[in-house]
Amino acid sequence: MFSIKTLFPILPLMTVSVTTVNAWASDNHTCALTQPIYSCENSTQIVDTCCTPIQGLVLVTQFWDTYTGLEDQGSVLPKDSWTIHGLWPDRCDGSYGQYCDLSRQYDPVPSPNTTTGKSDGTPVPAWTGGDVITPLLQQYGKYDLLAYIQKYWKSQNSPDWTFWQHEFSKHATCFSTYDVGFEGVPDCYGSLYQNSTEASIIDFIQSVIKSQIQYPTYEWLAENEIKPSNQTGYKLFDIQNVLTQKSGGEPYLGCSGPTKQVLSEIWYYSHSLGRPQDSFLKPINQTTKSNCNQTQPIWYYERSQGSEY
Template sequence: MFPLLTLFTVLPLMASVDAWLSDNHTCALTKPIYSCENTTAIVDTCCTPTEGLVLVTQYWDTYTGLESEGSVLPKESWTIHGLWPDRCDGSYGQYCDLSRQYDPVPSPNTTTGKPDGTPVPVWEGGDVITPLLEKYGKWDLLAFMQKFWKSQNSPDWTFWQHEFSKHATCFTTYDVGFDGAPDCYGLLYENSTEASIIDFLESVVKADIQYPTYQWLSEQGITPSNQTGYEFQKIQDALTAASGAEPYLGCTGPTRQVLTEVWYYTHSYGRPQDGFLKPLDQTTKSNCNATQPIWYYERTQGSEY
């Protein structure tokens, strides 16, 4: 057995130089910085995203469309939309790694959203995420997603795979070596793609629970109602005060009066995986009607549990 002093002397010599040059990233060795706030080039894009405007997005739906199959919405909670990687200037990419394309209905169907963009192939291999989480015993994660990450008019896994394929593949911190990018997982995992999927799903959940939108609105007397509309500014102010920055509110309908979603803008301290998110005012102006009542409708009967 080595004496303690000798052990610390020997360990650096035992570490191969190749280990420092490989793609086995432990970001514990990298001092975290806030994304989009660094003044120099990011050295290790596995540890700080170049897409540093990180959006935590949620839905308020009133039905799933698959209630007859047991798919219902969680009581007193908004549901997850996703975790989105915008670049610091507000632009963004989509479907950035077609080797990890598992979306059965790509939207848009090209990487640029334009006819001359690279076509995004339709995934025909079915549910990848559910068996993956079962394979690794991620039962608590799967149960949370099944309750709080709901799709509308399609099985939940189709939505999960859409969010992963369209958005996660554009975060550098989930890179797996596609098209010359580093492999942020390397030999630490048997399969980097599987690791990136699980990593992203855990990141989405970790971010989502930091933004209890239903609770924040309820504390200000704003609860779902089919009889009472609310002033847009009252909703905006409630979420701004609770979250620490002004979020984007999305409304639908011909006069933009039906509240359906919220986007919380953040900068990430280190990797989004670590969940240290700094609130930031919206960079996209809310589209809700600021002069007419906003409807925050109750869930359809039988659509909630």
């Protein structure tokens, strides 16, 4: 197949215009000429799955942990901020896939250990090759991205890179807009990059950061006098109401403990205008219900001593 780059110098302009029609069937997916649509709101078939996610219910998810478990190794939590959990693609009906591309499986502890939606329950092999994300970001000079996730994308009781690679392998590989050609799907990066897999990893990390910055949970709560405390509990309604007003959609609040009173995570639901990479997210209400106790105080605990900087 001739590329536009090859044809352009020798053919008239009109011939080039005709030839570009064939580019839609190739690995040219810049999406610049594709009219963006909101995921899960389209009434017609998606023309280019690299430009609109098939699993288009996009979740921006965060943790409130009080310790890392690796403080003695210098791993601590960022002051006055929730930490990143991930960026997830759910199907429009609320179901979801996971580990959708085993050629990009870098999770050292896959959980659960079989792929969803595979009739044969294909096992997900554990990754034994160590940290791939840190050296990749260093190789391409993405030191700002690396510094950000080292501070804000924290794991608990394991090195941070294991969590980053878990999130990429389990979730990013199910976003069609990050596809790299596995099992016949399009390669959304094509000939623009020497290595589409590396491009998809960096692309995903940038997307995670861009989406997380749009949801400053700690700041929103603090502005309304809801701050971490070991003495004062809060009403679930008050927390939910603040975050709904600030974000534009009702988020899912996750609580832990036997009575579900310890605030530990949040999921913001959205539809994506075009690619999630561009982070044009339209807030919507949660499609499930928060599991927190609705009648007893919710505890938003302070960080453990020595676990925050």
